Amino acid sequence: MRIPILKLKDYLLVSVQIELDDQTALQFQEDLLNKIHKEGSMGVVIDLTSVEMIDSFIAKVLGDVVDMSNLMGTKVVLTGIQPAVAITLVDMGIELGGVQTALDLEQGMEKLQQVLEG
């Protein structure tokens, strides 16, 4: 199963609305990086509102996606992180260096615009 990645202007939007198993997460990582490369996207918003919890593997993949996207020169904003997801990320020591966060997709888009403009 693949997570759809939407292109809107210079940004990519992702809303994770299915349960993330290992294979899906890795496929998403590959798809997102390819799409960033193909579209030359300046920023990505990944909305996790529907994700209630993650295991350590998914937390690792998520942290990797952020690091890899940053390496490619793309800003990442994570939105809608639920308590259990935040706990797992911190417990796992995933630093999410330099990642911006916001409450929902809309605020995430605004934050991305602020970051890229200023």
Added chain:
Amino acid sequence: MRIPILKLKDYLLVSVQIELDDQTALQFQEDLLNKIHKEGSMGVVIDLTSVEMIDSFIAKVLGDVVDMSNLMGTKVVLTGIQPAVAITLVDMGIELGGVQTALDLEQGMEKLQQVLEG
């Protein structure tokens, strides 16, 4: 399998990036109408760029989704309709009354704003 529906401001965005089987299409119909009701959305953009062909059942469901959304007071813009999809829709006599179309998601959002403001 469910098709993710993203909320952005007063709009809903849908990008169909999986093959539409009968069950998925009906589930999408139900999910979209529920989301329109819940969010009070003024407009919906459904991007079909990744859909290469549809059968007669899917064409009917798609036409129904547009009609139902209109009945609920929501404007629908369809984007990225490929040749084979256009042919099936017309061959099936799906009128898509009053539906706006655009080339891609971005232009679809712009068209929606124009329609709703004008």
